[in-house]
C-alpha cells in the first residue's frame with residue numbers, strides 16, 4: 001500500500017501529516033512509531049491525520065512519536081491548519097475539532113494563530129506550576145536554561161512518583177529573559193526526549209509566568225526552533241481567549257510504502 005505523506009514543522013517541532021479524509025490509513029501504534037522513527041522511518045516528533053468532521057472544516061488526530069494517541073499538540077495544531085490551508089480546505093479562518101474539543105485558527109502569510117482550549121485548575125507550588133493546556137505541563141524556573149539537564153531531569157519528573165502514575169507529564173524549563181519574554185526548553189512525553197519546541201508547553205509557561213510576575217498579554221517565548229507568542233485573558237478560574245501564534249511550514253512531501 002502506498003500512502004502520500006507531507007512533512008511540516010512549526011518552530012522545529014516536526015510532524016508527518018497524512019490526508020486521511022477517506023479514512024484508509026491503517027492506524028496502529030507500531031506503524032506510527034516506525035514512521036516517526038528518526039533512523040528507520042521518516043522521522044518526526046509526531047504524526048497527524050487530517051480527517052473529515054461534519055460541521056467543522058476537519059478533524060485533527062494526533063499521535064506522539066511513540067505511536068500512542070496523544071493529548072492536544074499546539075504546534076501540531078498550527079501545522080495541521082497550514083496543511084488544511086495548503087489542501088484548499090479553507091482560506092483565511094478555520095474551525096476544526098481535536099482531542100480536546102473545538103479550535104479556531106487564522107492563517108496570515110507564514111503565521112498561524114491558533115485558539116487553545118480554556119485553562120483552569122492550575123496547581124501552583126513554590127518551585128513549579130502544573131497545568132493542562134490541552135496536554136499536561138510541569139513548569140519549572142531556572143537561571144540558565146542553556147545549562148538545564150532537560151532530558152535527565154525531565155524524564156525523572158515525567159516518570160517520578162507524583163506524575164508517573166498519572167500517565168506522565170511534559171516538563172518545561174523556563175528562563176525569564178525580560179519582561180513578557182521567556183526562553184523555554186521542553187522534555188516531551190511520548191517523544192521521551194527534548195524537542196525543539198512544544199506549543200502547549202510554551203502556552204503553559206506564558207500563563208504560569210503571568211501568574212508569577214503579573215505580566216500583560218502577549219508573552220513572547222523563545223524556543224530552540226524559533227519564537228512563539230501567547231496571548232490570553234485571565235478569568236476567575238484560569239484563562240480563556242488563549243492564542244498561540246507563530247510560523248508553520250511544509251518541508252517536503254513523499255510516498256510511504258507499507
Ligand SMILES: N[C@H](CCC[C@H](N)C(=O)O)C(=O)O
Nearest residue numbers: 073074075135189198199200
Ligand atoms: N508537541 C506538542 C505537545 C504534544 C503533547 C505530548 N507530548 C503529550 O503530552 O503527550 C505541542 O506542541 O503542544
